[in-house]
Every structure is written in C-alpha cells, then in structure tokens.
Amino acid sequence: MELSTLTIHELQRMLREGETTSVAITESVFKRIEAVEDKVHSYITLTEDLAFQQAEQADRNMQSGRGGPLTGIPIALKDIVCTEGTRTTCGSHILENFIPPYDSTVVRKFREAGAVFPGKTNMDEFAMGSSTETSYFGITRNPWDLSKIPGGSSGGSASAVAADECIAAIGSDTGGSIRQPAALCGVVGMKPTYGRVSRYGLIAFASSLDQIGPFSKDVEDCAIMMNAIAGYDPKDSTSVPAEVPDYTRFLSKGIEDWTVGVPKEYFIEGIDPEVLDAVKRAMQVVEDAGAKIIEISLPHSEYCVAVYYVIAPSEASSNLARYDGVRYGFRSREGRDLMEMYKMSRSAGFGDEVKRRIMIGTHSLSSGYYDAYYKKASQVRALLRRDFDEAFRQCDAIIAPVTPTPAFGIGEKMDDPLQMYLCDIFTISCNLAGIPGISVPCGYTKSGLPVGVQFLTGHFEEGKLLQIAAAYERHAEIERRRPEI
Amino acid sequence: MEFEPVIGLEVHAQLLTNTKIFCGCSTRFGEAPNSNTCPICSGMPGVLPVLNKKVVEYTIKMGLATSCHINNINTWARKNYFYPDLPKGYQITQFAEPIAEHGYVDVEINGNKKRIGITRIHIEEDAGKSIHDENQPASYIDLNRAGVPLIEIVSEPDIRSAEEGVGYLRRLHEILVYLGICDGNMEEGSFRCDANISLRPKGQEKFGIRAELKNMNSFRHVHRALEYEIKRQQYILESGGHVVQETRLWDEAQGVTHPMRGKEEAHDYRYFPDPDLVAVHLSDEWIEEIRKTLPELPLAKRERFVAEFDIPLYDAQVLTASRALADYYEEIARKSGKPKIASNWVMGDVLGHLKEDRLEIDESPVSAHSLVSMIGLIEDGTISGKIAKEVFEEMWNTGKEPGTIVEEKGLVQITDTSAIEQAVDDVLATNPTQVNEYRQGKEKLFGFFVGQVMKVTKGKANPKLVNDLLKKKLSEG
C-alpha cells in the first residue's frame, strides 16, 4: 500500500503508532508526483525542500508527543493563498514572480499544525473559470481521463488529491470552484459558510462570495481539515466570531428523522442522464439511511447565473485594480508614460477571461448602469437568499447535483464563455446565499468519469452538513476506485 | 449688476490616531519613505482591512461638536480610480451612508453671527505621496501616508464671502483641535481645504457655474484665493463671458488661480459597497457615551468667560484660542478669585513671553498654580504690582515659586507707615524747589514725588500708602 493513497486519519493513526514517518509519507507523495505530474499537471510550484524540512520537523514533534491531527500530513495549497517566501501566482502572468511577504491565515494555521506543503496547485487565472484552462501556467488534466478538464477553478487541488499527489488540499470557492472540480475528480470538496474560514491572505476574486475550503479523500478527512481552518480571525472583518465545534463529532451521528429537500428547479432539461441517475441513486441512499425526502422550491434559481455574473465581475473589477505594475507583479517596459504603463502591463499581464470579467464588472458599476446591473443583481441575490431561508424551514438539508455534466473535453467550451458560465448553475446559489455546501462522490459514468452529489445546509451548519455527507458515504458504499494514469 | 458669491468648502482633516485606519501601521509624519507600511496599506494581494475603532469615535465627536445627526448605521464604499499612490486602485470611503449629516457651525463676521450648514462628515483613507522628479520622466511613490484616517467635512453652499469662508474654516479648525482629534497642521496637510465657488446675480435663486479651487495651504491662502476668484469670475460675467466649470489651482507666489493643466478626465468612480468591511452600528448609548466626553467647545467657553468672569469678548477670544490656554486661564481666574487681574497677566505677560520664547502654553515655565500664588502676594499687599513684574520675570527664568523669590530677594513690600513716612519726609526735604512749585499749583509734580519715594524704597513701598502720605504732607505745608 502506497502511503500517498491513504487518508489523513489513516496516516495519523500510523504516525501516532510509529508505523511510519512524515518523511516517508512525503517521499511517497513526491514519488507519485514524479510519476504522474507530467501528465496531470496539478501544480504550478513544487516546494520539495520546504516539504522535507517540514516533514523532518513534524517527525521530531511527533516523537516528543507534540503532534496534532495534521502533523506531518502533506497538504497541497491552491496558488491563491499567500505563502510567505513561496511565490503565489494566482494562475496569472501578472503575479508570475510575486513572493508574498506574509502568510495567509489558513497557511499560518497549517504551519502551526505541523502540516507539510508539497506545493502550490494550478487554477484558473484569479479563480475565474470552471476548467483550469485559463491558467497562465498551462492546463491541468483530469486524472480519470487525461483528455478531460478537471473542473475549476481549483482544478489543480482536486486533481492532486484524486491522483494521490498529496493527501488533502485547500481550494477556494466563489461560485463552485471547490465543489465542481471535486465532483469531476471524484473527491470530497467543501465550501464552508461565508465567514467561517478567514479570507486573510486569500487573493480576492469576488470578496462577498470567496471562501476557502478543503479537498479530501473522504468525509472524515474533510472534517479534520475543517477543524484546522475554521474560526474567527481578527484580520478578516467578515469572519464570524462564533464558536467552532469539533466537526469530527458529527460524523457518526446518522440522519434518521431528517428531512432532506430536493429543489425541483435543479432538475432541468440539459442535465446529463448519467449524472441525473447517479444523483437519484444518492437520494435513494439518503432515504435508506432514514431521512425523509421532500420536494422543495428555490423559485429564483433560474436567475442565479445572471446574478453571479454581475456581482462577481463587479467586485473583481475593483479587486484586480491593484495589479497596476507599480508595487509588485508584471510591468510592461514599453509604456512611455504612466497611462501606457498601466494599460500595457494589465493587458499583457491578464488573460482573456480575466479581462472579459473586468470589462463586465467595470461596465456593471459604471455611471448609468449601476442600478440596472449591480444593484438589480444584489436585490435578486437577496431574494435568492430568502429562498434558502424558506427552504431550511422545511428541511434539514438539501440534496442536489453539483454539475450538469461529467467532466467535459479540454478546449470544448473555451470559445463560448456563456456556456462555460452555465456549468456553475448548481453551485453558484450556495455562494450567493452564503451557506455551506459539500460535494461527495456518488458514482461513475459508463466511461468511468466520477460524478458528485451536493448537500447544502443553513448558515454555520457545517456540522450537520458533514453529518449527512458522512451518513451518505457510509450507506452508499461507493466502490473506491483509483484513476489509472 | 451686483453679483453674489456662493461658496462651499470641503475640508479634509487628518485624525490624530496612533495607527492607520485599516492596519496597525504608525501615522507618524516625517519617517523614511515606506517605513510605515505593511502588506495591508501597500495593497498586497489577499490583504483585508479592519477598522480602527478610534477613527469612528473621533468622527462621532466631530459630528456631535458640529450639531450633526449621527447615523446609527453607516457603511463603506469603494471609490475606484487609478493613481500610483493609491495602492489598491480604490479608496475606501463612505458614500451612501456617512457617519454624520445635517450639522452647522456659527461663525462671527464683524460682530454678526452667521450659521453655516454642514452637509455631511464622512470617514475615508488618505492616499500615499507621489514625488515628481524634475530631471527624469519618473515619479517616486511613498506610501507612509496611505491609509491614514481622514474625515471629509462638506459644507452647504452657505458661504458668501472670503471672510465668511475663512471664519468657517477657523471655526472648524478650532473645534477639531479642541476635541484633540486633529493637530490642525496645515503645512503638513493635516487640515486641507478645497473650495467650490460660483457667482450669481444678487436675488437669483439658481447657482452659477462653479470652479473648484485647490492648493490652498493656509487660512491666508484661502482668503486670497477666494477673493481673487470672486474678482475673476465677476470680471468674466461683467464683460459678458462665461465661467468654465473646472478645477483651478491657487498660485500663492503670483496671487492668482490657474486652471489645472491638461484635459480633465470625466471621472467615473464606480462607487459600490465594500464587501470586505461590515457596517458600523452605532447604538444611541454609544453616541451618548461619546457625547459625555466632549469638552466645552470654544464658542460656549467664550460666552461663559464673558458672563462668568466679566471680561471683554476680545479677551475671552484670546484666552480660548486653545483648550490648554483656556484651562490655564480658568484655573488662575478661579483660584485667585481675580479673573480680570488674571486675564491681564495671562494675556500680557504670559502670552508675550510665550511668543518671545516660541513656546506653547503647556510648556510655560510659569504654572497656573504659581501665577495664582503671585496674584495672592499682590492682593495681600506683600508685593506691589511693580515688584510683581520683576518677580514674574524671575519666575519665568528660574521656574521658582513667587514666595521663594520674594523671600530670597527681600522684595517684601514696605507697609510700615513710619518707614514710608521717613522716606516721604526725606524726599520732600531734598527737593524744596519742587515742593514749592507743587504748592503753587503745579500738580503734575505729584508723580515725580511718588517716583522719588519709590526710588528711595527700591520700589518696595506700598504705593497706596505713598500716595496717601504724600498728599497729606504736601497739603500740610
């Protein structure tokens, strides 16, 4: 059994009992990286030296009894969280050589927990995309089928976990960027409630939607990761000063007497029959586990993509104004004056999708259009949130598909932005409402591509969310396949 | 046709906090470039702002001191524009829901009170500094000032003359400094002012086309710039021309305003709510708590001094020029029980010496307590007013208590009638000619005799006794 294929909780037991060492786990992970990274390309930057230093330190800490649940565990970081001393590119040419002078709060927490950082994972540029194809550093391939995309924007983190190039990973989710690639790569991915995990040091895409969350090989690992990253941070005004429970306590509780809602608006035309099948089987499993399934309505669902693609680009257009070639990042040397320097640096530094969204956002906020776009979308967003508030009065959790289709082919949607945006149709509303959501593997298509099922709960109910995800995982007994790369 | 100026002023005041508005960097002025910066105020990727509570408290103080309504909910917006000293590409400010609105201050112009409305007071962050190189096509960016907390105070277009404008500014300045929330230093840019100014025919309701004036770095500049601009616009209108809506810079050296160089871009700041900052909810209790900490404001203090201490308005104005001076005076007035004498000493000797030595009132070598003792010595006849001047001089130079000085130098006043009588007799005896002339009606000589007696007694004789005795003796002959 290769160590790199194991879960956090399995490795933790072995480390505690002295059956293995962090150095051995890290060696196994880098051996695997060496074997498959050329084909998959999960990482933008590998930090092997740092990882082994951390592993050696972790082993010393374990020996002296100072180990925690993540001590010595290789965790990959999406290249959107700032790491002091390690370049952080956000998938963009404009930050190609940017070395942050500070750590993001999640990274600081992982360092303090004794985790090992194998590297920074690939992503759509500034997290804008659903396929990891907009990265300046090349595409990432789906480990289950190298001709397919891994999803996005956290595609590298998803593929790294799926391909055993790390034990778990961190991603960020603005409109589905954790859950969608988790589903397409057959791993667990969770977006916590907005405000549950500090955004300090997370390079902003859309600040009112962004949230950091874990990728893992099973639900238990997801709970362990959440224990490590959740909690109030005085450096993030939007993080919530509330107690964080021990999430692993929810895993064995079961869902007898729960009511689980199925939003009728999510079963639309155009959803792939194999995906639909897998999700319907998942509903059956939930029912078999003792829950009652009811139909619910989220009446404003059809507007979520439009709302999202006004609000997220609006915020992004402002968030990305700081990339001006003055203090850090790429600067064009051709500009003769300041205006030319700005325009040439930004035009050469950003890729097409980023520019498209900056343009949409700038237009949506501009004089004469604000009310029709940004304000209108923010009002519809309030209605979308009300839909969920209403729904959670009737049910404990919601079950839904994650994506309308399994992983699609590389290049398939690159020329049709709108079609690409519609990939996020089932994941976006969760970000708009601020609620937590999780994607759990629920089967495979005939051609062997993974499919995920999504659970959603009310604000700050990550405990319940993990409870239903764990109950589903136990009862579903999905055969645990590994991708052949 | 007679024209009437319509002026509105926008004041930016830097708040006297220890740290910047959204990060823990120091706000100290004059440090090496970029030494007071961090990832947050330099706009690094991934950073987030956290609001300095003191900024909110200080602004509430200003709102209350200018009779504003304090909004219970206020929110943050981003003002988007590109400039190299604006690190994030947007300025965090308050837009839709500012912290304070609908206030006013009363200004006195030539003895007439005039109320000038305040439209709003909002909080925002300052930008950094661009230093332009004269020799190279380059600018240098120092972000020490980026993120320093400012409040913007916007007046109603209620101002009708340069005097009123300056009067209003002085009043705001005075309040800010009194509250201890701004150092008021105009040269370092802690207190800056822009003006909107237009002219309209007298009696007309509608405003004329306005120019925006910038670059006025002192009250004098503001006064001169407004006067110049009123004349400039008047000339244009009288000769049938049209005022252009534009931004103009005051040129102090030439005493004129120039249009800002180059084409002004039509700004589109794309304001929208800042998702990184949460709303500030101000409970009525919190606002009341802050209200309780407000010091007595200059205008109220002035009126109270006139009423309570029976001193002229002018004196009250001088004595309330700063909170520290007013406190100094008030302590002396109360403890000595002689407010008028106290005001003479403070306005004359204390302020004179301070000015000479370039000291502030809180650096005065003569404490209020010492001055009270000195007035006590005069009142109980221990020293004369004349000796007191000498004592004060010594107090100023040595910091010693007046009692000690009087004792060390033997300056105790002679109140022994026989000793003075002796001196009077001696003076009259040695100056027979003058005595004769006096008795023949040359009463002006009385002063001469007083002077001679004082000279003989080294100034220590009680002047009242000297007068009485002299009058008696001279009329006896």
Place this chain on the structure above:
Amino acid sequence: MKLSREDVEHVAHLARLNFREEEKEKFTLQLNDILVYMDILNKVDTAGVEPMTHAITLNNAFRDDEVLNSVGVEKILTNAPDRMGGCFRVPKVIE
C-alpha cells in the same frame, strides 16, 4: 447591441486595458452575449428589496488603535518592478 465598439473602448479605458482591433471585435460580441443574458434579471420584481451586499450580516468589526511593528521597507519593496531610494518608481504622468 447593448454595447457599441466605442462603449467597449470607454470601458476598457476605465479599466486600464488595451485591446487590439480584432480583439475589440471579439470582446464586443462576447460582452453583448453576456449582457443580453443578464436581461433575464429584468423579469424579477425587486421593488422595495434591500440589495444584499454581504453574504452574511455582521457589524462592528473593529481593531484597537495600537501600533504593530512595520514589516520593514525591504519586504514591502522586494517585489517592486522598479524602485529607488526606498520608493517605488513609476513613469511620469503625462498630462
């Protein structure tokens, strides 16, 4: 067409972006596609609905007015494309 080519040029200027001629064409078409899709929002009656600007409702997140040690000039300038004398250097604004 929601946006003309001139509109696209104006927005690009506001955003400090340049496009080549053929890019302008493509962006104009794509942006119009997206904006037409956004029209779906006009179907929703939002009269009296308070805009939702934050995912969750929080208020009063403050810090105390205490100085934290600066990270040092070098760390702030280390990523600068051009610097001199402790400052960031940029091309001059031409007016």
